[in-house]
Amino acid sequence: MQQSSDSERPVSWHQQFQQSKALEQALLNHVSDNIDELAYFVYDLNALKSHLHFLQNQDVVKLWYAVKANPLSRIIQTVDQASIQFDVASSGELQQVLNQGVDAKRILNTGPAKSRAQLAEFLAKGVNTFVAESPNQLKWLNELATEFSVKPEVLLRVQLQWPDGEKNPLGGNQVTPFGMSVEAWQKYHVSQFPQLNICGLHIFQWGNMLSNKKMYDLWQQMVEPLVTLSQSIGMTLKVLDLGGGLGIDYHEQGEQLDWQDIIADLAKVKKQANVEELWLELGRYAVAxxxxxxxxxxxxxxxxxxxxxxxxxxxxxxxxxxxxxxxxxxxxxxxxxxxxxxxxxxxxxxxxxxxxxxxxxxxxxxxxxxxxxxxxxxxxxxxxxxxxxxxxxxxxxxxxxxxxxxxxxxxxxxxxxx
Missing domain, CATH: 2.40.37.10 (Lyase, Ornithine Decarboxylase; Chain A, domain 1)
Structure with missing residues (x-):
């Protein structure tokens, strides 16, 4: 696919609302006969379809939709029609996505609290791609993969610490439950888990980034320690999952990210890391x-x-x-x-x-x-x-x-x- 032109760049919510006279008129005319409707959400599926097409019009990164952002059935159906994959972090999210007719093979299981029972449930329902947050999760997955006669794809989630006290909603320099440090993962080797195809690394610990430059700088800093980790534990690094964190300008200060620049930066990261696939898990940036x-x-x-x-x-x-x-x-x-x-x-x-x-x-x-x-x-x-x-x-x-x-x-x- 070819990259979109600058003229197709997403507009602000004000511009989008002003351009949709039909939506504006529908809201102005809306009167509910339900006495309990004191407030309501409305999602413009016409705008969502256009935006998702814009995001997909590139061949650099594989996109996943983080269902936590909005699990409404009609949102999931629209994302599915755009051929975007699904990132789910709970049994409830899994069932909601499956209920919309999505193939389980297009689902990635993330989230820090994966019990053995939950992993078994996901495997039983056909999910084959997992992010492992701990050695326990690797051990359980390895045992369950033998029981189910499958070989799931697994990414290890890595938690880094950033210089100069970098702060963000997912923890910054704080120790969080999301994955483990490079040093902690280096105590294990992929050969210890023969039933798993441990093929990638997942790194994501920032939120609502609004600077293309800052985001690229963070991505670049990650490559060397992650490539080194993959080599030290015997992994052939095929997939690098950069999570999400692409921001929305809630304060309306003219700080919209440039998707074209993001794609250009990701192409550089992909080449630098020498991986077959780059993944992004978009939530807010996909549907906000x-x-x-x-x-x-x-x-x-x-x-x-x-x-x-x-x-x-x-x-x-x-x-x-x-x-x-x-x-x-x-x-x-x-x-x-x-x-x-x-x-x-x-x-x-x-x-x-x-x-x-x-x-x-x-x-x-x-x-x-x-x-x-x-x-x-x-x-x-x-x-x-x-x-x-x-x-x-x-x-x-x-x-x-x-x-x-x-x-x-x-x-x-x-x-x-x-």
Missing amino acids: NCGYYVTSVVDKKVNFDQQQLVLSAGINHLLRPGITEQPFPVRLLRPSMEVNANFDLHGPLCTSLDKLGCLPLPIDVDVDDRLLFGYVGAYGFTESMPFFLCHQTAAEYVFSGHELILVREAKPAQWYLA
Whole structure:
């Protein structure tokens, strides 16, 4: 495949929304007869298909979709149609992907907590590619491979430490449960696990990177220690899995990554490491841009000279701002010609943690207005905390063609309370 032209570069969520007049009109006109629908997610499948085609239009890297970003059935089906593979980290994710008709041979099992029972379940369901995080996982896989008469492909996950106190959401220089150090893996040899095809290394411990240069520098630093490790343990290094971590410009500071530069950098890394395949596990970068979240203003006030809006829902539906201090960008759904002011956006929970950010909105925003949050295709519904204070769950819709389609309806607290 040939690389896409610059003119096909993905646009920001504002541009994408403005270009989709049909979606805008559908949201403006949307009124649910479900009294429990105080907020909803909507995923633009038209935009997602276009974006995935853009990402696939290259021949340098094999793409996997990290299902943790958004496991909705219609999202998985759209990813499947783009011929992207699937990275799953739990039995629930595995079954959800299989339920969409995906071949188990296109599934990679990641995640730090792989018990022997879980590994057996994955093998029984036809999964043949695994990331091993520990010697125990290698031992169990080797035993199970004998029982199942298979020889699964296995990548060892390596954890590096970076100079100058490099920090990131997956640990930075902290010791995490994700894989082991080069020194720890060097105590083992691939010949100890004859039933496994140990053919690659997995390295990923950064998140939401927004600098092409910084990402390339990190990738380059990894090559030498990983190649050295593969040689010392008797591995023929065929696959290098660089994980994900490609960022989204939540703060809207003009820091969008350039996919063309990423592909060019990866081609250099592939040559430097001398591997047959490079893998990337995209979650946020694959689906964030297609998703929106809509909720309404319940109250408006000025408190200690600070403008405040209280919303129908907050971190009970959008937890990510509360744990990363990266708010999802927002706009007023209806048109307004007024100037913007910064508003603190709070949800309904009885905790000061329930804050979606301090963000600019037109000064005429008022009670009953609807707000539209962007980049919510990833880490929205299934990363939320809907049970605290017994509020309603959010609904989920997809926009396909020119139609808004309900996939999951909003539910009252009685749906999950015992």
